[in-house]
Amino acid sequence: MSIVVLPQDDEYVLNYCARYLTRENQEIRHNYGQFEEQDALGSICESWRFPSVDSYWDGKDPKTSYFYNRVTFVYKHSGSSPPGEVRLIGNFACLYESFLLQPVRFLGEPTVYHALTLVLPKGKVYVYKFIVDGRVCLDAINPQRVVLDNGQPWSRLFTDLCPELLSFEPAEVELLARLTGSVLPLHRAERRCFIDRYYEQIDRESRKVEYAHTQRLDRSVGVVNFIDKLLARQERHHLIAYRLCLPIIDKLLRAAHPDSEPAQLPEVVFDELCRAMARGRVPGWDYTAYNSPAYFLQLLRRHTFTGAFSHPKYGGNVGAAGWAYLEERYRNPEGDTLFAWRRAIEYPLGSSTVYRG
Amino acid sequence: MHNDFDVVIIGSGAGGAPVAHTLAQAGKAVLVIEKGPLFRPQYQSPNGLSDFKRDELFATGPEKRIRVPGVSNWGESYYSSHVEPDLNDEPHIYQGEDGRDRATIEGYTAQVVGGGTQLYGGVSLRYCPIDFCLGSFNAERTDLQDDPAGDIRREARDWPITYADLEPYYGRAERLIGINGTRSGQAKPFGGDYYQRPLPPNAISDYVKTGLDALGLASYRTPLAVITEDHAPSGRCVPAESEVAKSGFINRYGDPLGLKSNTWVSLLTPVSRLENFALWTNCVVTHLGCAPGGRIDRLFYRDPSGAARRLDLKPGAVVVVACSAIESVRLLALSALEGAEFDRRIHHNDLLGAYFLTHCLGGAEAIMHRRCDKSRSLDSDWATDACQSEAFLHQTGLWAGGVIYNNTSDQALPLSLARTHGSQDLDTIWRAFEGDTRLLGEPLIDFLDQSFGTLLSVCFMANQVPLKSNRIALHPSARDKWNRPAAYIIKQWHPHDIAAMNLLAEQCARILRFGADPVHGRHPIEGQGGVHLAPNARARIANHILGGARFGADPADSVLDPTCRAWQFDNLYVTDGSFMPTSGGANPTLTIQANAFRIADHLLARI
Numbered sequence: 026m027s028i029v030v031l032p033q034d035d036e037y038v039l040n041y042c043a044r045y046l047t048r049e050n051q052e053i054r055h056n057y058g059q060f061e062e063q064d065a066l067g068s069i070c071e072s073w074r075f076p077s078v079d080s081y082w083d084g085k086d087p088k089t090s091y092f093y094n095r096v097t098f099v100y101k102h103s104g105s106s107p108p109g110e111v112r113l114i115g116n117f118a119c120l121y122e123s124f125l126l127q128p129v130r131f132l133g134e135p136t137v138y139h140a141l142t143l144v145l146p147k148g149k150v151y152v153y154k155f156i157v158d159g160r161v162c163l164d165a166i167n168p169q170r171v172v173l174d175n176g177q178p179w180s181r182l183f184t185d186l187c188p189e190l191l192s193f194e195p196a197e198v199e200l201l202a203r204l205t206g207s208v209l210p211l212h213r214a215e216r217r218c219f220i221d222r223y224y225e226q227i228d229r230e231s232r233k234v235e236y237a238h239t240q241r242l243d244r245s246v247g248v249v250n251f252i253d254k255l256l257a258r259q260e261r262h263h264l265i266a267y268r269l270c271l272p273i274i275d276k277l278l279r280a281a282h283p284d285s286e287p288a289q290l291p292e293v294v295f296d297e298l299c300r301a302m303a304r305g306r307v308p309g310w311d312y313t314a315y316n317s318p319a320y321f322l323q324l325l326r327r328h329t330f331t332g333a334f335s336h337p338k339y340g341g342n343v344g345a346a347g348w349a350y351l352e353e354r355y356r357n358p359e360g361d362t363l364f365a366w367r368r369a370i371e372y373p374l375g376s377s378t379v380y381r382g
Numbered sequence: 383m384h385n386d387f388d389v390v391i392i393g394s395g396a397g398g399a400p401v402a403h404t405l406a407q408a409g410k411a412v413l414v415i416e417k418g419p420l421f422r423p424q425y426q427s428p429n430g431l432s433d434f435k436r437d438e439l440f441a442t443g444p445e446k447r448i449r450v451p452g453v454s455n456w457g458e459s460y461y462s463s464h465v466e467p468d469l470n471d472e473p474h475i476y477q478g479e480d481g482r483d484r485a486t487i488e489g490y491t492a493q494v495v496g497g498g499t500q501l502y503g504g505v506s507l508r509y510c511p512i513d514f515c516l517g518s519f520n521a522e523r524t525d526l527q528d529d530p531a532g533d534i535r536r537e538a539r540d541w542p543i544t545y546a547d548l549e550p551y552y553g554r555a556e557r558l559i560g561i562n563g564t565r566s567g568q569a570k571p572f573g574g575d576y577y578q579r580p581l582p583p584n585a586i587s588d589y590v591k592t593g594l595d596a597l598g599l600a601s602y603r604t605p606l607a608v609i610t611e612d613h614a615p616s617g618r619c620v621p622a623e624s625e626v627a628k629s630g631f632i633n634r635y636g637d638p639l640g641l642k643s644n645t646w647v648s649l650l651t652p653v654s655r656l657e658n659f660a661l662w663t664n665c666v667v668t669h670l671g672c673a674p675g676g677r678i679d680r681l682f683y684r685d686p687s688g689a690a691r692r693l694d695l696k697p698g699a700v701v702v703v704a705c706s707a708i709e710s711v712r713l714l715a716l717s718a719l720e721g722a723e724f725d726r727r728i729h730h731n732d733l734l735g736a737y738f739l740t741h742c743l744g745g746a747e748a749i750m751h752r753r754c755d756k757s758r759s760l761d762s763d764w765a766t767d768a769c770q771s772e773a774f775l776h777q778t779g780l781w782a783g784g785v786i787y788n789n790t791s792d793q794a795l796p797l798s799l800a801r802t803h804g805s806q807d808l809d810t811i812w813r814a815f816e817g818d819t820r821l822l823g824e825p826l827i828d829f830l831d832q833s834f835g836t837l838l839s840v841c842f843m844a845n846q847v848p849l850k851s852n853r854i855a856l857h858p859s860a861r862d863k864w865n866r867p868a869a870y871i872i873k874q875w876h877p878h879d880i881a882a883m884n885l886l887a888e889q890c891a892r893i894l895r896f897g898a899d900p901v902h903g904r905h906p907i908e909g910q911g912g913v914h915l916a917p918n919a920r921a922r923i924a925n926h927i928l929g930g931a932r933f934g935a936d937p938a939d940s941v942l943d944p945t946c947r948a949w950q951f952d953n954l955y956v957t958d959g960s961f962m963p964t965s966g967g968a969n970p971t972l973t974i975q976a977n978a979f980r981i982a983d984h985l986l987a988r989i
Contacts, residue, residue, distance in 0.1 A: 040419030
């Protein structure tokens with residue numbers, strides 16, 4: 026499928042840029058540990074928002090539209106004169122095909138911004154670069170960067186419902202799934218039947234409406250995938266906590282249970298581990314590497330709860346299984362649900378044909 | 383750049399939009415300059431989508447950290463919505479109990495076209511007649527409690543206008559903005575009924591109605607700025623399924639459907655296609671310039687690229703400042719720093735920034751017997767003015783009263799339940815949940831079982847004692863992203879405020895107790911009290927940002943004259959909540975809007 030380029034909407038672009046990208050004070054106030062100490066990105070407010078990944082509406086079909094994002098790339102020039110031409114290349118198209126960014130105007134006058142809005146499928150990871158007057162460069166605003174196999178750095182973005190791991194290794198995912206499962210055990214006891222049944226239902230539905238991305242990533246309604254994406258973008262400053270604590274946990278579990286893989290240990294082991302972390306006293310914890318298991322648990326609880334019940338576009342609450350659990354569990358004596366979330370949420374995820382997401 | 387505007391209005395919320403609407407409709411050349419973006423509802427958007435979403439992470443985004451140099455809460459977490467200012471870029475600093483300065487997210491309204499009316503719950507109450515004359519009402523009283531130094535009798539002021547003066551403008555605001563509710567049961571005289579019919583209340587609100595009835599308190603359906611029928615003045619239509627507005631995504635959410643009557647959809651949209659109306663978004667006014675003689679003849683702003691710009695005003699043009707009280711006071715103070723003439727005039731007395739006000743607020747919360755679907759809710763269903771009558775004030779020894787109403791949409795959705803667990807103020811969102819590590823494993827499931835759809839809160843909103851020492855100033859060292867001094871909030875609660883909050887919180891608790899147990903009134907309360915009990919009590923504002931440039935008839939005792947013109951200036955008006963000499967016994971938005979309509983009529987006569 027060829028890439029759809031949407032008409033430029035200067036108001037939309039300026040609405041998105043001005044608050045975050047204009048400033049005179051260049052103090053590093055937006056670095057919470059996610060950047061090197063003096064990285065200029067630390068002076069930009071919420072640089073993770075760029076490029077903008079937004080919902081899409083084709084004007085006709087909500088079911089089709091739901092599976093695409095409207096992605097707006099922004100180039101901000103800082104020189105005394107604007108560049109003559111800014112183009113975009115990326116693996117969403119052939120690399121020899123470039124897309125022209127248009128100057129953004131305010132009251133008929135040029136601004137410091139060039140922008141381009143593409144329609145891209147959800148659930149994907151892309152790399153891209155700008156070509157500014159023939160010079161290839163990374164996106165100076167977006168902190169997401171990757172080095173490809175050929176050693177070249179690229180700017181990266183991912184669209185909604187992205188299942189690809191960006192922050193964790195597979196082994197870390199398994200361990201984290203067990204931990205989050207202990208924090209919020211939606212898959213245990215009688216709840217397991219509901220979650221399993223709901224996933225099966227989604228799988229059947231996916232054959233009809235192409236729920237390509239509602240994969241069952243873990244038993245905790247996808248919270249690990251949510252955390253993976255959160256640490257890749259909005260809360261990248263917490264990635265270091267996971268990088269330090271997951272190996273500590275892996276090591277202490279291996280020491281305590283030398284005959285088992287940590288991820289295969291019984292639930293009771295993880296439950297007790299979480300309680301010990303909450304108390305701040307964990308036998309075998311390497312306090313020199315990370316001194317507060319209680320803090321890590323607090324972080325994990327917020328991330329787990331948020332992942333289970335936030336909008337599925339963020340990568341958790343897969344297929345809205347978290348909401349569906351509440352919908353099923355809380356009913357009045359007549360059997361009517363007491364969390365009718367579908368009526369407020371966009372179709373096809375919910376049932377609202379008025380609200381489009 | 384253009385200089386042919388009759389009026390330039392800084393801010394597009396409750397204080398600015400009524401002026402813009404009125405003057406543009408009358409053919410005057412109007413420019414509105416708004417710091418934030420224009421986020422349209424779906425029906426206006428070229429791409430068919432709104433930038434407001436039914437998405438809990440839009441109301442309270444990811445964690446960020448305070449990195450404002452010099453503040454004592456450096457490094458602490460904070461969360462803000464996508465249209466609230468970033469705390470590191472535009473900090474507000476307050477002085478804590480220990481005298482140390484802290485950055486706070488309290489006291490901001492949304493930076494977006496429509497301002498705070500985009501995110502508010504829509505509670506649109508009139509003030510009671512007594513709210514306009516608390517000076518004379520208390521002048522001779524000897525029964526006031528907890529006021530040993532006589533602060534109330536010394537500091538309370540009558541407004542230079544009466545309820546009767548403002549009543550026609552309340553009616554105009556209700557008609558043009560689009561509000562649903564009922565008049566019967568309210569303790570205010572109405573010249574006409576402009577309310578749309580309210581939607582059926584959420585089932586959990588039945589407890590509140592039962593409690594109010596059991597206690598013999600007259601009640602009414604809380605007026606809410608949400609249309610429930612087609613609204614001709616703004617051209618808005620309600621979908622066939624009229625309850626579509628009851629989504630739970632209410633307070634702190636912009637409405638993607640445009641049914642919430644924010645000032646963009648209700649007042650500015652109807653004039654937005656007029657040739658004599660202009661709206662510049664994403665532009666920050668940095669200061670005003672004053673010519674000899676007291677005329678504002680230029681203003682300075684940053685455009686969406688961040689470039690410094692100047693706008694010269696034509697003779698006869700008027701400037702209206704309506705940035706919300708803290709930011710308006712800051713803009714005036716920053717203008718004084720930039721120009722001696724402006725400085726001399728705005729500081730002809732020492733009252734700019736003084737008598738900053740918010741509301742005494744608080745309430746009670748209980749877990750009810752019956753679970754309800756709170757996601758089918760607007761912000762509130764029932765209210766009572768019972769605690770605003772003269773009889774009640776004499777009986778209790780309070781100087782002024784306050785409204786009581788229930789919150790229906792609070793904690794209606796799963797993330798809001800957790801992030802406001804144990805604390806509902808903006809500075810400590812998620813903090814109590816994170817700290818309550820009992821909620822782990824099965825106990826976390828139990829927490830959901832116990833709380834989801836069962837929590838019900840009743841709150842009060844009452845007058846705060848005006849004190850000169852409560853003020854907005856420029857912080858001596860903290861700077862915003864434009865290197866301008868940040869706002870400095872210095873305020874404390876008067877002992878009478880604390881007594882009032884305790885007393886009114888008990889009234890809220892009684893409503894809940896009798897709501898669930900109408901005979902004995904013994905239903906257990908989870909928590910009750912006023913914001914003075916919070917660790918950050920001095921910061922708590924609830925986004926009711928009032929005073930700091932009060933109006934009055936005496937130039938020596940006020941910043942603004944009765945038409946909200948700054949004394950000693952020819953053409954400088956302030957129309958947000960900063961004009962209020964007392965904060966009123968209800969949510970302030972409708973009164974700000976009504977007063978702005980009043981000022982607009984005055985401006986029509988002079989332009």
